[in-house]
Amino acid sequence: MSFQKTSHVPMEKVTVEDPFWSQFMERVRTKLIPYQWRALNDAVEGAEPSYCIRNFRAAAGLADAPFGGKVFQDSDVAKWLEAVSYTLMWHPDPELEKLADETIELIAAAQQPDGYLDTYYILNGLSDRFTNLRDNHELYCAGHMIEAAVAYYRATGKRRLLEVVMRLADYLDTVFGTEEGKIPGYPGHEVIEMALFGLFRVTGVEKYKRLALYFLDQRGQEPNYFGTEHQNVPRRWLSYTMGYAYNQSHLPVRRQTEAVGHSVRAMYLYAGMADAAREENDEEMLLALRALWKNMAYRRSYITGAVGSSHWGESFTFDYDLPNDTVYGETCAAIGSVFWARRMLELEPAGEYADVMERALYNGILSGMSLDGEHFFYVNPLEVLPEASEKDESKRHVRPERQKWFSTACCPPNLARLVASLPDYIYGTADDTLFVHLYAGSTVNTEVNGRPVSVRTVTGYPWKNRVSISVSTEEPLAFTLALRIPGWCRNYRVCLGSEELRGEQKNGYLYLARTWRDGDEICFTMDMPAERVYAHPLVRADNGKTAVRRGPVVYCLEEADNGQQLNRLVLERGEELKVREEPGLLGGVVTVEAAVLREKDAGGGSLYRTEAPSYEKVPVTFIPYYAWANRGAGEMSVWIREKE
């Protein structure tokens, strides 16, 4: 085994101008971020108050109010600041920046003289801090604040928040560790690990990396810290079947092989582990990560990129257990899988990592936000029957309509920060190679082998199957352009002018090594039929069913197009799937149409009968999954029965 490290090209060097993604990025900038600001300030009518800003004002001595909201409420403003930072990188906005600066001052004012920063304990009593790492999210909030500070520094060069979080991290470094007098603990909810790596990268301060490595390697050591901790603190612990696996502390991380427990925590942990493997050239960690990846990607993820099969503990369950109608599939978990996937790509350029990133982005993440940018899904089901959500307790978490906000409002801000930082995920470099991981209209100005190169991508992806990539270079430049061949793509063609280019296809990338000249423009064309996808036979929920996918986009049937009782529908094996461009529908989509069978009531109303099913033929329209639930509450299904 070995590392073949790559680096992602940071968004500072990438400009996105894309018919698909720009609309989502703009929606985040113009709708979600202002909406979120109102939410943080308890100004969204009909939504539960956040108390987030009020908590900071109270902690800073500027208001007299008790702590409000959840114990992790601080993280919401951190994620807002992070998302703001990214938008400022592609859309400067002095007014927004001023608001961010003021907010940062408020945060700084709340920080304690020793560097501590968490409004829950500042307001409720500092003497109790760090007594319930398992449940109370102090290190999680710290992690998000660090990520915000790094992003804001990247965006503006301003050090104010960076210095706040450095003081915080310095303080944490004095508190945590296995040395005498320190707390041998680690976070109940991970995120600070990858945050500290980020802080290390912008500051160069080694101890932040060391602290991250400590948090990773201490996790799951015997005796389990949370077991020790909870002899002294009140128990607030659901008796999940999974025990310590709930927060991935059941084993030392290097010995973990299965994606387990709370799925957002898991994704964040593995992302941090990937940072560690890269920083330390840690092969043992890479081995663990590969095992975890295989388990997640090949046994425990949905076709939409959703992860987390159960609402109990918002967790992974077991191999191939992927129910469509009781799934959790938290938006944050799919986002976490993107964080992790990009970091895996930085350990080794394998298409499967980018495939997962792409699948989650175009499906299970975008589904988290409505077309108006102001309604959100926490849970992203693959099958919904509104009556079940209403009348079956085990499906109450599955909502048929997006909500305005949540008391635990992790998902909308997470979506904002990911979509706003999309340019961070498109390109990568390694030695003499420029990787194109995602296909989105964009320009990258970077270096390969120390020489500047500019590449511009123009595409109508994911609706169109053509990608044009042109090179700008002052003088002819020898380098390798590595195009990702998506896992869904079986046939493609690459031309430079009239010349068909042949390169080496390896591990999901087509490597085109040549001396590129200014103005060289390649045309990459992928066969992109609407096609049937089948699940592994052990996926019980999908047995005998098929899903429709075109390119990276997974489709679904919705009541708005196809009426109720979607479960009656059966797609015949030979039936044609017709693709239709619908620029006026759902913000502009491509739909898939087909004639399907609809099961009739052959048994005269009896519940069980010996008459075999009979059918009538009806037309149906599949829409992109991410765009569902924008036309009122109704049934939805990704998987449809198939008749061979």
Added chain:
Amino acid sequence: MSFQKTSHVPMEKVTVEDPFWSQFMERVRTKLIPYQWRALNDAVEGAEPSYCIRNFRAAAGLADAPFGGKVFQDSDVAKWLEAVSYTLMWHPDPELEKLADETIELIAAAQQPDGYLDTYYILNGLSDRFTNLRDNHELYCAGHMIEAAVAYYRATGKRRLLEVVMRLADYLDTVFGTEEGKIPGYPGHEVIEMALFGLFRVTGVEKYKRLALYFLDQRGQEPNYFGTEHQNVPRRWLSYTMGYAYNQSHLPVRRQTEAVGHSVRAMYLYAGMADAAREENDEEMLLALRALWKNMAYRRSYITGAVGSSHWGESFTFDYDLPNDTVYGETCAAIGSVFWARRMLELEPAGEYADVMERALYNGILSGMSLDGEHFFYVNPLEVLPEASEKDESKRHVRPERQKWFSTACCPPNLARLVASLPDYIYGTADDTLFVHLYAGSTVNTEVNGRPVSVRTVTGYPWKNRVSISVSTEEPLAFTLALRIPGWCRNYRVCLGSEELRGEQKNGYLYLARTWRDGDEICFTMDMPAERVYAHPLVRADNGKTAVRRGPVVYCLEEADNGQQLNRLVLERGEELKVREEPGLLGGVVTVEAAVLREKDAGGGSLYRTEAPSYEKVPVTFIPYYAWANRGAGEMSVWIREKE
């Protein structure tokens, strides 16, 4: 509308000698009843103590112990006594009767001077009695004690317990009612309604019937009693989506049209309503019962006779919501459906009532007990994956193996009293008609039109398709013999000697009116192929699937015969189902064999793939559902995918 009342022939007039049922009745007598006695006395190793007898001893002042076990623990000994009573009717046993007499003395000793009898409140403070009718099961325990007393009086003629429960009922009659100074309440868990009708029938005391009618008609009146009650008592109420529907108090019973809430409570309520309709010739009640019946039988019951789709509240959910792997399907609920069905038959002789009775008896009730008579299911799933029961919280209630006992031990004693009283369910009479509702080897000595008649049934049912019914009569007797034509039976033939008899088939019964002579023996032969059954297309869980049934027996696939990953199996439409007698297997069963397709892993391990499923052919064996889980923990499935 009108009543066509029938009467069931009570078991005092029926002797069962049947190759199928006698073994279960004997198992109840020789295994379950002694085992249950040990359980009641906390003498089953490895099982949670019952405390039941200890509670009565403490309440009687014979022991110094706090109340132990659940609030409804008294009902366990009542159900034991009831089961004992029935066995004494077909297997006199002086020693067992002595034990029962002693137990009755203990119960009598615990009764309070005013007639009150519930050890929970006797031991915890009588001042609190009747303050939490919703949760605390006092009237439920009273109901079961009344049922025990009636049964013991029927079996032995002894009045000791009957007098105890009459004092109890007299007392309750002074407590409950809408009159000034009385409590306008009713039970949170029904059963006392049908019990009081039974007490009325053996004693002739009208006020018991009046009290039952009051409990029925007061239920669900506004303001809701439980709403009023729980302003004053501590809340111990799960926030089910169903609210008052949980215990069927959401509406006055005459306005109820859907089987809702806790399924055992629902079945017991409807049984009580049927008693009321019969006693009072209450057409409005009959109309409500028909609506409830249609809803339960045609929209909310499983092919095994199980009812209760969700473990949340152990309840009904909504129409056609019949998940196989998260079902509750409590043994008690299927038993309750038999109580209700027989009472519906007494309102009008329609085959659909007997069909439900038969389906539950041969499938979802017998499945509740192991072949050793000492292990039990509370929940009777139609699909089990042991890994899911272990790792998925939403399926923890679904056990892959029967348990020794339960802290809430309602099911085993309920099963004991039903199976021990099986002779109570076989025959019915009305005017000049003798109905045969169930086919079991037995002799009935009853009267039609005031003239004695004896009929003997000999059959190998449900394995054999022939039923021989012979008449003994002192002199030729004109009467109608009404044979139930099971709902599953499409072709049959009835002969008397070489003469084929033709009668009128109406509403599920074949009416054979003639003058019967001593020794007349008819041969009733039903076509009984193993066949595929399909569910209504709105039953999402069964779409694209089929179940195998032969006669009244529903089959399943079990890991013990067919290996793991049963979900890979697909039955082709044209494939032959071969029937095989297996006298040495599982206590003697008929199995069904077939060659089925087994889905191969066409996609090289990938989770989602465009390769269509491919198959190999493998042989499988279906066993009767009731006999599953007698060969270790493993997968099981009633429904199998079908390929047309």
